[in-house]
Structures are given as structure tokens and as C-alpha cells.
Amino acid sequence: MRQLILDLLPDSPPSLDNFVAGGNAETLTVFTGWLAGVAADTAFCLHGEAGCGKSHLLLASGFRYVDAAHNPALNGVAGDETLAVDNVDQLDADGQVALFALFNQIKTDGGRLLTAAPQPPAHLALREDLRTRLGSGLIYRLQPLTDAEKASAITAQARERALKLPPEIVNYLLRHASRDMRTLSMLIVALDQYTLEQKRPVTLPLLRELLSLEHTE
Template structure:
């Protein structure tokens, strides 16, 4: 029943409640909103398919640009250096992804250097992501050189206009009527990353069906204010 869905438990923060929904819509290449990153996504897709011979592919860009989405969408074995900065227990695989490379500690940098060499020797693929390109990261020189030898692409964050267009398209797919004013309200008052905004469209669709009410600004305020009891 919708009222029992985690999004509508009023004793948890709104952002966490929305994030609880994310596994229902796992990140894929198809549901990634490319915006100004069409060329990057095309190269990434070609590399994943084996069409580009580089051992490593690095995605970099500011928080919220979609780095983690694409790493999850790759289907590679994924390690978050923010949670495991020493890469403890990580072994080489044919397809390995390391998120937040900039958060590796000294042990993790040594481990990634060894993993890179093993993956290269085996003809595998190493996918990494960070806030800056390898040359600008505070890493061991030998590791910077290895990562810098591969493909390196920047992910540009979506503009507000691109986010609004994506939200409108997702609403149309659900036959959900969202006015420009409602979309602007979401962009001003909701978390601004595209994955959370996409899940808000899902939540809004469910909430309007339960409440049997159209989308209005008061209804949007209700949904976004559910973080407090």
C-alpha cells in the first residue's frame, strides 16, 4: 500500500526517503540524462563494448554530474574509495570500477597501481571516477601516470533548463501533468541531483494517485515537507 512505502514515513528525512526508492530504478545508460555530455556518453558506451582499446577510462566532474550513475550503469565490480580508501580486499577483475579515486589513502594508491598493472596484463578494463582529472589529483606519480595514459572525459553538470526538460519528459511518460511553475518549484526546493529529481517524479505520480488530486504547488509542498513529523 502506498502509505506504507518508505517515501511516506514521516519520521525520516525527505532526501533519505527518496533515496530509499532508488533501487526500484537502477542506473542504466538508457536512463542517464546526458545533457551536454553526449560525446562523453558515446565514447563511454563504445569503450564498454570493447570498441576502444584503452585499459582505463576516467570520468571526472563536480558532485552531481552523474559520475556514480555511469559507474553503476557499467555493470563493473564497483568499489567506492570513500568507503574503502585502502581498497582492502579488492582483487583484480576483468571489469573493475573505482569511484572517488581522489579519496584513496596511501595503501589504496599502492593497491590501485598494482590492480591497474594486473588488469592491463589481463586485457581487462578499469573504470575510475574523481572530481578532477588524474593529472590534478594528489596521487602517487606512478599512479597518476597510469591513469593519465587512458581515456579521460569530463562530465558537465546539467543546466537548470536541461533538468527542467528532463523532468517534463519523465512526467509526460507517466501522463503526469506538471506545469512549468511546478517544475521550477521542484528545482528550487528539492535536492538538485538528477537521480533524486527523477525519483521525485515517481513519488509525485504515486502521491497524486493516492490523494486523487492534480499536481499543484500546495501538493508539492506537502510532498517535500514530509521530512518532519
């Protein structure tokens, strides 16, 4: 099977600069201030629906990143003064005990603990003492980008590449491609490269070809 063109592209690491804030400008300001030490709170919890940018910000923090969905017991996690735990709601019993101890150690060491979950700590099915610790710091909800905000963002990214995206192309991307901004941004890079490779302008048939490459033998 031919490799999907996105797999051939260099992946841009998540950063604060390439995070599309949309309606989260205030949250982003507070978050960057917390990372810089403006706020004294040990813990910062980001919550919101899937695809709203939680993982992006955790990865952009520069903290040691652990995804509890893949490591629910937090095996091998110890001694970090700055720790980011994604999908904290997926911690198993051992992981909850471990994170409680890690929080206390991080607080003693003057470090920072960043977590993300679909809901705020008080609503998570975790140990009460852990919920209390996670809820003792800053808690912010990330708002999902609207389709208009996504359209504006990918149009601007295309413009930076001198790539003109007609409205029907933008609408097709939003309907048929993965709707998270990270993938949409990578698709703009792929589309730019594919138009140069094919020496053809951006059209719906060309976009459909690009999106179907993963199914091409």
C-alpha cells in the first residue's frame, strides 16, 4: 500500500506559537504566564472535549509528557519537577496513588504539574484526595475552534505558502478530513507539495486524490 503523504512530511512539534487560540486567548495568556512562573500555583488543569488542543499545549509546555491512556499506572515516572499528564482521567488505581505522591513531591520541590482531562478535576472518577490536589490549582476549559475559526486559520496558513484555497476547498477539508488543527495544518503542507509535484492548481479533484492516497495500491 502506498504510504499516506502525511507520513512523509516532517511533523512540526507542538509549540505555543503554532497553537491556534480561537476563543482561548485568555486561557493561553494565563497558561503562558503560569509556565513562566507568574502564578505560584503548583497545578494547572486543562479540560475540554477531544480535539480542542489539550494535548498540543501539554506537549508545548516542555514538561516531561506522559499519556495516562497509554501508561495508566505511570510506570517509570519519578523525579520530574515539571510533569505533564495527559488523559489523567484514564489513570488506574496504581497511577492515582503514584500521581498523588508525585504531586506532593513536585509541590515540595517547587515544581509544576500540568494535567488534562475531558472534565475538571471535581468531576473525574479519581480518588478524592487526588481530585482535591488537582483542583487546588488553576483550572481552565479549552473551547473548541468553530468551523469559521478553523477555516480562517488554514486559509491564512495556505496564504503564507502562496497557496490560494477557494472556499469549496476549505469546506471540503472541514467535511472530509480530520478536524483537529494539527492534522489540518499538515494537510495544507501536503496540499502545497502535491500541487507542485503534480504541476496543477488546487481543485477538488486534486484534493480528493491527495486524501485518497492512503487507499492507493
